[in-house]
Amino acid sequence: MEQRSGIPAEPQAEPTVSKSTAEIAAQALAAFAGVAVSRYLGLELTITLLAGAAGGALCGLLPYSVAKKRNNLQAGRISMWVCTGSGLVLGILLALPVALLATVAVVAASRADAPASVAEALAEDRADRF
Numbered sequence: 331m332e333q334r335s336g337i338p339a340e341p342q343a344e345p346t347v348s349k350s351t352a353e354i355a356a357q358a359l360a361a362f363a364g365v366a367v368s369r370y371l372g373l374e375l376t377i378t379l380l381a382g383a384a385g386g387a388l389c390g391l392l393p394y395s396v397a398k399k400r401n402n403l404q405a406g407r408i409s410m411w412v413c414t415g416s417g418l419v420l421g422i423l424l425a426l427p428v429a430l431l432a433t434v435a436v437v438a439a440s441r442a443d444a445p446a447s448v449a450e451a452l453a454e455d456r457a458d459r460f
Contacts (some may be wrong), residue, residue: 344423379418386425393432400440409436 368376390413397406409432417425 340417356425378421383418383419383424384415386428389413389417389422389425389429390432392429395434396433397436400436402436402440405432405436405439409433 371379374421387410390410393409393413394406397403397409409429412432413425413429
């Protein structure tokens, strides 16, 4: 414990994590569904699908990071999910081109929102201040 000016510090209680019954039930249902799907599809196909989705999510980080830098999180999240889904379907063979196209789309959309000239940007800034 830390003391300041002769007064002992009060002990800090550790935060507790409390899960609701709905959260526990949802996690149990997801685990049950995962086991059922893996038994139905087979272990090899399940691993292939999960690896494809993980590869797609990794590819989706490119447009997500570009969108985050350009303050367009909605486009970043959408592109991340689209890349993950395309990775699930055809792996990195589809996810990488989709990620590149999504990145180009994010850059083009952010340029379309930008003012055409410095004078327009200054006029917008002055209008926002008053």
